[in-house]
Amino acid sequence: MQQSASKRPTHTPVTSENSIRDSIVEYLLGADQSVSGELLSHEFGITRAAVWKHIHALEEMGFQFHRRHGVGYRIERTPDLLLGPLLRQRLHPSVRLGEHVIWKKETTSTNDDAVALLNAKMGIPDGTIVTALSQSGGRGRHGRRWSSPEGGLWQSIVITKPVPLQRASSLTLVTSVAVRRALEKHTQLPISIKWPNDLLCGGKKLGGILAEVKAQGETTSYAVIGIGLNTNVDASEFPKEIQATSTSVWSESGRRISHLDFEADLLKELDPMISHVAVGGAGFSLVSDEWRQASATLGQLVRVSLGDRIIEGRAVELDDDGTLHVDTGQEVIKVLSGDVLF
């Protein structure tokens, strides 16, 4: 872990406590020898006691330090947590997503946190990731509860660059393709996509995507893409009501994945796709064939709950807007939103 911190901009302060903590990590990662507590205290304008408190908190998070009296601290081991300085080390040079990370141990919902920060005009940079070890109020469509215990990967990606509103819904579709690519690379599991953007393994839900946008006229003022993935969690510990329909990477493959490595690959896939959607380019159509190939929905007989009614038919087509065409025998209905029931 002695590789030097990249030439990326340093973490933008969001909460000063976390910012100093992350800066200490960044500093220690970039140093090629032990750094004394005195130097850290001087560098960050905090007391020696405060330095010690940060080091202690980092140890609680899983960092291991080599400490020698009179010499100082050197990082010996880093935990697999999506902390800004740890993720930045792994980001592909061209990737802008993930340069800034707001990490929490626990929260209600990373989407809610991101939206609250954006609405408070806190100056959240484009591409910021809000993540937490666990969520107490994770949710899916229509406010449905999404179980998010420690071990899963719960995050929201903040997009503040304007996206044409008519294209915004393709953000969730391209995200599903990027997540699938990264999942297949890191798990070797066959991953399919259920319309519009659920990730499935063996017919059971492995992850979901839910985006929230606020628009000014015809473009977004922000988009928050929430991604919940059951990675290193034990599916047998899920709430009973979702056990039949949900699974996890760990339960399917018997292996845990590195969240940091996974995330770096996910962002590498996702970054160009989102940029493409934002400039009003083809966006989803670039990867729609991949979506179709991975689809668990196309060609199937499906029941789709449209909110006010349920339609039944064969999912015959996905167009390049992401709209699902369902042939009921009498007519072909174009579905923009709804729950696909098997």
Added chain:
Amino acid sequence: MLKIGEIRELIRLLDETSINELAIETEDMKFRLKKSDPQVVMVPQQGTYGPLANPSIPVVDSGMSQSTLPQKENRGDSTPSDSASMTQADDSLHIIVAPMVGTFYRAPSPDAPVYVNPGSKVSEKSVVCIIEAMKLMNEIEAEVQGEVIEILAENGQLVEYGQPLFRIRRS
């Protein structure tokens, strides 16, 4: 038939030029776009499918004339004096239209209270509804301060781009 996106492009194009009126006629449709009296009317020549076939769907937000309001508003004998009072009222009325195609929701979740009802007071930043497409939730704000007069779409209904959703009386 023209797609919503194409109509939007045409409106933008027209906006940028000094041309006031644009008419397109093909075998299955007639399309006319006019600047001074902003309204878009698509007349199906034969049986066409979809909400666009309804000629009363307006695509323009501002300066909406009476004829672009949904038909139920328009029913009955509209006398000249009616139109006059309507035009007068228009100044204080704000119509919130759907900025994208999607499903219209009046509440954040099925068991949550609705954002607004007729009579609700709103400010510019008040959320009045959500429009969803493909699990992308777009919270729509009132944009003006005032009172909700009427809700023009049903919960769970598919709404088109530009479709009127709320009538708000400015205060």
